[in-house]
Each structure stands twice: as structure tokens, then as C-alpha cells.
Amino acid sequence: MTKYSKIILDIINTSDEHLTAEQIYMRMKSQSCKAVMATVYNNLNLLVREGLVRKINVDNSPDRYDKIIRHDHLVCKLCGKISDLYLEDLTSKFESDCSVEFESYDLKLIYICEKCKTDNM
Ligand SMILES: [Zn+2]
Ligand SMILES: [Zn+2]
Structure with a gap:
């Protein structure tokens, strides 16, 4: 390195x-x-x-x-602000659901953050 x-x-x-x-x-x-x-x-x-x-x-x-380190994201669809979310690791569930072995997954929950909600009122 x-x-x-x-x-x-x-x-x-x-x-x-x-x-x-x-x-x-x-x-x-x-x-x-x-x-x-x-x-x-x-x-x-x-x-x-x-x-x-x-x-x-x-x-x-x-x-x-x-x-x-394993975590997921909450993303504001208006300003792109990203926050960390620590959700359950779904790797084994997804693996059995799609019957392939994958390396990782990228989960994004899209929302509108407080600031954008206020700005758009
Ligand atoms: Zn926002
Ligand atoms: Zn993160």
C-alpha cells in the first residue's frame, strides 16, 4: 500500500x-x-x-x-444526502432467494430528508 x-x-x-x-x-x-x-x-x-x-x-x-464495514444507506432523492443505516445482513436470505452466490449487495432506501421537506413546504 x-x-x-x-x-x-x-x-x-x-x-x-x-x-x-x-x-x-x-x-x-x-x-x-x-x-x-x-x-x-x-x-x-x-x-x-x-x-x-x-x-x-x-x-x-x-x-x-x-x-x-457492513451497513446500508438512506439517500435523500432531492439533495443526495446519505445517512448510514445498520440493518440486518440479508446476504444469506438473498442468496437463497436468487440461488446464486454474490459478493455483496448495495441497498439504498430513498427518502426526502427533513431539510428538503421543510424547504419544499
Ligand atoms: Zn434532502
Ligand atoms: Zn455509509
Whole structure:
């Protein structure tokens, strides 16, 4: 693992937000790390490939990066805000339902967050 991928992994694992590559880059800068944006992307891809970081796709919003500890997400369909949910692990249920062995699943519950509800009243 490179020096930068360690720093990036640390930023992701200690954050409760769901950071974009850009935000990770800004945090590295604030730790006076001299990496360029391309390095951040390369290392993020590497970490995702190695299964150390989870990438989350959200419609109309840049990819976010997250810890790999098992959890699900609640996503606001208006502003894209993501919150963590710790639901029951459904892997074995899904495996018996679809009779294939899969690596992981990505469960998103779509809602409208409090802030968007208020803003749209
Ligand atoms: Zn919202
Ligand atoms: Zn999460």
C-alpha cells in the first residue's frame, strides 16, 4: 500500500460523512499532503479494487467513498444526502432467494430528508 492510499483510507475510515474524491483531496491538502487529484483518483480506485473502500453511486451526484464495514444507506432523492443505516445482513436470505452466490449487495432506501421537506413546504 502506498503512503497516499494509507492516508486516504484513514480519512475515509475516520469520517462519518460520505466523501467525494474532491472532498478527500481537500482534506489531504489540509493535512499538507502534496498529492494531486489524479493520485487521489488512482489510489481510490486501487482501494476499491482491493475491497478496502466501498464506492457508492448516487444519481446526479459524484461518487462517494465509504468504509467497508457492513451497513446500508438512506439517500435523500432531492439533495443526495446519505445517512448510514445498520440493518440486518440479508446476504444469506438473498442468496437463497436468487440461488446464486454474490459478493455483496448495495441497498439504498430513498427518502426526502427533513431539510428538503421543510424547504419544499
Ligand atoms: Zn434532502
Ligand atoms: Zn455509509
